[in-house]
Amino acid sequence: MNQESSLDRIRHSIVMGHVDENDEGFDGTMEGEPGTVDLVREALDVDVNPQEILNIFNESMEEVGKLFESGKYLLPDMLASAECVGNAMDILEPHLVGKQENQKGKFLIATVKGDLHDIGKNIVSTILKGAGYQVKDLGIDVSVNDIVAAVKEFKPDFLGLSALLTTTMTEMEAVIKKLKEAGINDVKVLIGGAPTSEEFALKIGADGYCRDALHAVAKLEQMQDALSGR
Amino acid sequence: MIIIGERVNATRKIIRTAIQDKDRSAIAAEIISQDRAGADYIDLNAGTGSGDTDQEKNDLCWLIDIALECTEKKLVLDAAGPEVLQHAASHLNNRRAWMLNSINGELEGSALAVIDLASEFQAPLIALAMDQDGIPSETERRIAICETITEAAERRGLDQELLFFDPLVLPVSTDVSQAMVTFKTIEGIKRRIPAAKTTLGLSNISYGLKKRTTINAAFLTVAICCGLFSAICDPDRGEIRRAIVLGELLAGRDRFCRKFSRAYREGLFGEA
Structure with a gap:
């Protein structure tokens, strides 16, 4: 053939x-x-x-x-x-x-502490794998400390945080704060989940908000382009 | 889900008339429409109730010849007595994959002869969960009959893989608990005779009520969720096809929801 x-x-x-x-x-x-x-x-x-x-x-x-x-x-x-x-x-x-220059990068994903929703996170995880990212999924109900420890170990280019509850979305801010405290500033943080928004992402200092899985793919492409100055 | 198209049955007037008038095209039309609607097997029954065995033999062979011409689907030879089935089986002579319909738990000479026929050809056999005392109203008794049939079949060289048990159904109009009895029987057969298969005729469930196809369809969806392997039905009816698609979807038997989405695109659920 x-x-x-x-x-x-x-x-x-x-x-x-x-x-x-x-x-x-x-x-x-x-x-x-x-x-x-x-x-x-x-x-x-x-x-x-x-x-x-x-x-x-x-x-x-x-x-x-x-x-x-x-x-x-x-x-x-x-x-x-x-x-x-x-x-x-x-x-x-x-x-x-x-x-290696062809690898799209590493993506760490988790649903934050107190939140048991995993459908959306799993969809994003599958689609990003399909788009060529190396994805590591920490699962649901993951504490700030566990997320930060995983970032140190896995050294992802991107961190995706999911929350489906107004009571748990505040955890996202805690993660970003903790990353700063730990001196980690080379990971781009993306957030998603029903109660989150662009404004919320800005407010808590995340690098981006993703409406759904395809939006996440597009957003990551944009970020890659910006990083490589294309 | 294996669908056995039920329409070529001489208990239906249109079929009885077509058999009497030797109206080939009427029979062919019934077969072709079930074929197109997705039947895996076409049931052929020539029992006009006259009690004339020779006539039934000839009529069933006539149906077989029409089916061999107008469809590639597998066939179900459907008759009450072993003589007619033996005759039909040797006429068909393995020119097409086929199975036998049916025996029940009244295991005297006639049923044993049909088991021997199935065993000789290693053809699947439909067996009803009833015996000389009729259809039991409790689950346990129906499953026990199936176990007895299994033992007899295996002794005669017919493995349980080749048995299709019909758990049977009594009308909910006379006893509202009967749908659940059938569902539990399907689960029980699956648990206790794991390699055997199940199949189910639907229409009795709605006897004496209105909107019968709607009831039959809901019944079928739940039965599939209980593990039903096959159904004897009319796949040309939209409600029945929808019931099958939804049953397989909800039972976790539709990977990536492919069958559902294809049926949706084809308009089975109305305007896409």
């Missing part, structure tokens, strides 16, 4: 959200076909450039994002595509060694 058709198949598989051979894909026609991970493995076997595969991941997820925003895709369709990329990334990553 030539390299171009191999990349096209990967793109189609991601857009269809075809995780593995048992999955029927968005249009219901793909059961029994090799999954995205298998296609990526095959492509690497025939020496397709890993960088080109990574580009296909990004292009495909952009396409999926558009399909979601247009209303054609529902949330689980987008999550299926993100899962394809997330799984395939594990296979691709070792082949990208030495090409």
Whole structure:
């Protein structure tokens, strides 16, 4: 198989959200076909450039994002595509060694102390993995100290904080304060969750507010561009 | 979810008439519309109730020939007696995957002959959770009958994987507890005879009431959530198709909600 058709198949598989051979894909026609991970493995076997595969991941997820925003895709369709990329990334990553400049960066995410909501956080986490970020998820009900300790250890480029309650969103401010006290100022803090807002983000000194998962992807791209002066 | 299309059944007047008039196209139309609506199996029943076994044999073979021509779907040979089923099975001669419908827990000669037939061809067999005393009104008794059938079948070389138990249902119009009895029977069969499958005819649940399809559909959705494997129904009815999609969605059997979203896009739930 030539390299171009191999990349096209990967793109189609991601857009269809075809995780593995048992999955029927968005249009219901793909059961029994090799999954995205298998296609990526095959492509690497025939020496397709890993960088080109990574580009296909990004292009495909952009396409999926558009399909979601247009209303054609529902949330689980987008999550299926993100899962394809997330799984395939594990296979691709070792082949990208030495090409660190292409990594989008590390993202640490948590739902703050006192808050047990995890649906939104999990969606953001899956979508960001699909968009090529290395994501570490600390879970729900995570204390300020645990978050700060994880930042020190994981050294993320971005920290995402989620809160769904007006009573717990104040924890976000405590995290930012504690990071400053600890002298950590090279991590960008993004917040999200129903009661939060742009104004709230400004008020507590966060670097950004994200309305939903796709907004988070866009926001991160903007920040990357600003950082690299593009 | 395995759907067995129920419409080609001579207890329905339209089918009985078509069989008597040898109206091929009427039968074909019934088969094709169920095929298109997503049936996995097409049930074929030629029992006009005349008691004429030779007639029923010929009629069932006639139905089989039509089905072989107009659909690729699997077939269910549906008759009360072993003679008709044996004759139909040798006529079909494995030209298509098929199964047998049905026996119950009255395990005398006739039921045993059908088990032997299923065993000979290693064909799946539908078995009803009732016996010579009728349909028990309690869960435990129905499950016990299924266990007895399982033992008899396994002794005769038919593994439990090939048994499709119909837990049966009595009308809620005469006993409001009966829907729950069926649900608990489905769960009980799954627990106690784990490799066996379940299937269910729906319409009895709503006997004597109004809006019967709506009741049947709600009943089916809950039954799927209790682990129902298959249903004997008319997949051409929107309410039934919606019930299946919703049941699988809520039962966690629709990965990435694919079937739901496709049905939604196809307009099964109204304007998208």
